[in-house]
Amino acid sequence: MSKKGLKERLDQGPVICAEGFLFEIERRGYMSSGEFVPMVSLEHPESLENLHRDFQHAGSDIVQAFTYNGHREKMRVIGKEELLEPLNRSALKIAKKVALDTPIGIEPNLMAGNISNSNIWNDKDTKSNSEVEKMFTEMVGWAVDEGADILIGETFYYAEEAYTALKVMKQSGLSCVITIAPMGENIMRDGVPIVDTCKELEQRGGDVVGMNCFRGPNTMMPYIKEVRKALKCHVAALPINYRTTKEHPTFFNLPDNNGCTYPMQCNRYEIGKFAKEAFDLGINYLGVCCGANPMLIREVAESVGLKVPASKYRENMSSHFLFGTHERIAKHQKDYKEKA
Numbered sequence: 001m002s003k004k005g006l007k008e009r010l011d012q013g014p015v016i017c018a019e020g021f022l023f024e025i026e027r028r029g030y031m032s033s034g035e036f037v038p039m040v041s042l043e044h045p046e047s048l049e050n051l052h053r054d055f056q057h058a059g060s061d062i063v064q065a066f067t068y069n070g071h072r073e074k075m076r077v078i079g080k081e082e083l084l085e086p087l088n089r090s091a092l093k094i095a096k097k098v099a100l101d102t103p104i105g106i107e108p109n110l111m112a113g114n115i116s117n118s119n120i121w122n123d124k125d126t127k128s129n130s131e132v133e134k135m136f137t138e139m140v141g142w143a144v145d146e147g148a149d150i151l152i153g154e155t156f157y158y159a160e161e162a163y164t165a166l167k168v169m170k171q172s173g174l175s176c177v178i179t180i181a182p183m184g185e186n187i188m189r190d191g192v193p194i195v196d197t198c199k200e201l202e203q204r205g206g207d208v209v210g211m212n213c214f215r216g217p218n219t220m221m222p223y224i225k226e227v228r229k230a231l232k233c234h235v236a237a238l239p240i241n242y243r244t245t246k247e248h249p250t251f252f253n254l255p256d257n258n259g260c261t262y263p264m265q266c267n268r269y270e271i272g273k274f275a276k277e278a279f280d281l282g283i284n285y286l287g288v289c290c291g292a293n294p295m296l297i298r299e300v301a302e303s304v305g306l307k308v309p310a311s312k313y314r315e316n317m318s319s320h321f322l323f324g325t326h327e328r329i330a331k332h333q334k335d336y337k338e339k340a
């Protein structure tokens with residue numbers, strides 16, 4: 001089966017990518033918050049498959065293997081290093097299975113291998129940095145083995161770590177998406193400005209370069225606008241679903257966030273508005289990271305003019321028992337809506 005490549009799709013229009021599986025699978029009861037290791041691919045593979053199918057139904061064009069935090073360092077933290085390769089291969093096989101089973105009438109999904117922030121990269125003490133490169137190399141190897149169509153490197157908050165991830169991904173010869181997640185100081189932790197990091201990633205061969213995670217629409221948009229202006233390649237924008245502010249640019253320190261609650265969530269229209277605005281700026285790779293759920297991915301897809309399988313179930317407020325306009329909605333209910 002011949003599939004269109006990522007660049008060809010992006011040249012023609014929007015491509016939607018669901019991310020943020022960590023929070024969504026935790027919310028569904030299959031992961032421990034804080035620990036955040038995707039053991040689900042081994043312990044409840046059917047739930048992970050369902051998660052991918054739900055996002056596919058909602059319009060995601062890419063099935064990203066859930067290997068975020070499924071790297072050697074995290075596996076050491078939880079004392080399960082021996083499960084590293086089985087976990088990765090299982091996640092990749094599940095993603096591939098779903099991608100190959102795209103519903104009829106939809107462009108066949110792309111399966112993406114995934115690497116991400118290692119949490120041990122350190123610009124002040126670089127002795128662990130070669131270890132990080134090895135972690136990326138083994139994961140990219142498994143992704144290629146299991147038939148990934150593209151690779152996604154994401155959520156990097158050190159510029160040099162992102163460059164290293166891209167270098168390793170590019171050795172595979174697959175299309176590479178690379179997105180950064182600067183923290184609240186609005187600069188990469190090794191001191192490189194956000195836009196400069198993206199420019200460098202383009203220079204180093206990133207096919208799609210942009211931002212994901214940590215920032216909601218309000219605090220990602222000002223930077224991604226500049227990134228779009230500065231780059232020639234395709235740009236990615238995948239914010240989180242939280243109302244971050246100038247005072248709290250990322251979700252880590254939002255009021256009411258004790259580390260595992262989900263505070264101040266954006267509604268569907270705020271997410272749709274961000275996606276439309278980004279698309280109108282020429283950003284074609286769109287999605288939602290932490291806080292994403294299938295309803296929001298549908299909103300992203302529809303806000304840029306796409307119709308997806310889940311569009312059948314988009315909101316229809318005319319039938320609402322209090323707020324509806326249908327002739328059968330009883331007057332005593334409509335009249336009561338202000339007090340409801």
Ligand SMILES: [Zn+2]
Nearest residue numbers: 020213289290
């Ligand atoms: Zn995220």
